[in-house]
Amino acid sequence: MTQASIDIKPVAGALGAEISGVDLSAELSNQTYDAIHQAFLDHLVIFFRDQNLTPAQFISVAKHFGKPDHYPFIESIDGYPEIIEILKTEDDTINFGCHWHSDTAYMDKPSLGTMLYALETPESGGDTLFANMYQAYDALSDGMKRMLDGLRAFNSSEQKDLGGRAQKMAELNALKDTYVEGSEALEHFHPVVRTHPETGKKSLFVNGSHTVHFEGMIEEESKPILDYLIAHMKKPEFQCRFRWAPGSIAFWDNRCTQHLAINDYNGKRRRMHRITFEGSKPV
Numbered sequence: 001m002t003q004a005s006i007d008i009k010p011v012a013g014a015l016g017a018e019i020s021g022v023d024l025s026a027e028l029s030n031q032t033y034d035a036i037h038q039a040f041l042d043h044l045v046i047f048f049r050d051q052n053l054t055p056a057q058f059i060s061v062a063k064h065f066g067k068p069d070h071y072p073f074i075e076s077i078d079g080y081p082e083i084i085e086i087l088k089t090e091d092d093t094i095n096f097g098c099h100w101h102s103d104t105a106y107m108d109k110p111s112l113g114t115m116l117y118a119l120e121t122p123e124s125g126g127d128t129l130f131a132n133m134y135q136a137y138d139a140l141s142d143g144m145k146r147m148l149d150g151l152r153a154f155n156s157s158e159q160k161d162l163g164g165r166a167q168k169m170a171e172l173n174a175l176k177d178t179y180v181e182g183s184e185a186l187e188h189f190h191p192v193v194r195t196h197p198e199t200g201k202k203s204l205f206v207n208g209s210h211t212v213h214f215e216g217m218i219e220e221e222s223k224p225i226l227d228y229l230i231a232h233m234k235k236p237e238f239q240c241r242f243r244w245a246p247g248s249i250a251f252w253d254n255r256c257t258q259h260l261a262i263n264d265y266n267g268k269r270r271r272m273h274r275i276t277f278e279g280s281k282p283v
């Protein structure tokens with residue numbers, strides 16, 4: 001059992017911290033895992049570099065932070081139902097996750113968090129942006145907060161503004177071989193402002209990829225406010241940006257962040273393994 005002396009360095013003002021001094025393939029003490037978990041809650045997304053994990057080791061690390069869940073739309077890799085592969089080849093032009101979102105916000109219990117492990121990365125390009133939804137909520141006016149508190153919104157895996165299934169299929173172009181054909185749309189109402197079950201802090205929980213309208217309002221009525229919130233959450237001061245290399249891992253909290261995979265590396269290859277964690281019903 002290794003008692004790692006970990007170093008935690010914030011990467012931006014809003015969120016994100018890089019953790020060094022830890023080899024995740026080693027058997028780490030509970031104290032080390034507790035320190036990593038605390039860094040995850042404090043910084044919302046944490047990053048590791050130069051890790052070397054087999055799929056079984058990746059799952060075993062993940063299990064220290066929650067219960068790996070099955071992702072609904074993509075087939076998992078052979079022998080490991082908890083892991084999907086996010087692949088963009090030299091021939092693909094569209095990548096997975098290229099719009100701001102929080103993973104599986106359309107599920108009854110959206111994912112707690114996601115771990116992404118880089119296997120092959122382009123020499124440049126393919127970074128991921130993250131945004132802090134506690135700060136996005138805190139920065140709203142008192143009047144807007146009063147209006148949103150208690151409101152719920154409808155979230156769908158086939159958000160109409162993105163062109164529904166056709167767009168989804170196009171987005172998954174890069175993953176065409178592993179898309180689960182005939183997947184049903186997943187749709188749920190969730191609070192627009194949710195309270196984090198571990199930190200007790202409030203965060204904005206609407207996103208441009210999945211949120212369709214507010215409860216009790218039609219889409220046209222909801223749109224101006226949703227458009228405002230979606231533009232607001234993208235402000236650079238709420239963001240950090242992560243530059244990947246093979247062996248990098250990002251672990252983000254879907255309950256209080258959003259992310260976007262930048263598609264600026266056509267003609268190059270990027271391959272990642274991803275685990276999403278079972279979440280709880282947002283309140």
Ligand code: SIN
Binds near residue numbers: 096272274
């Ligand atoms: C995602 O999980 O949305 C993809 C993130 C990435 O590939 O950087």
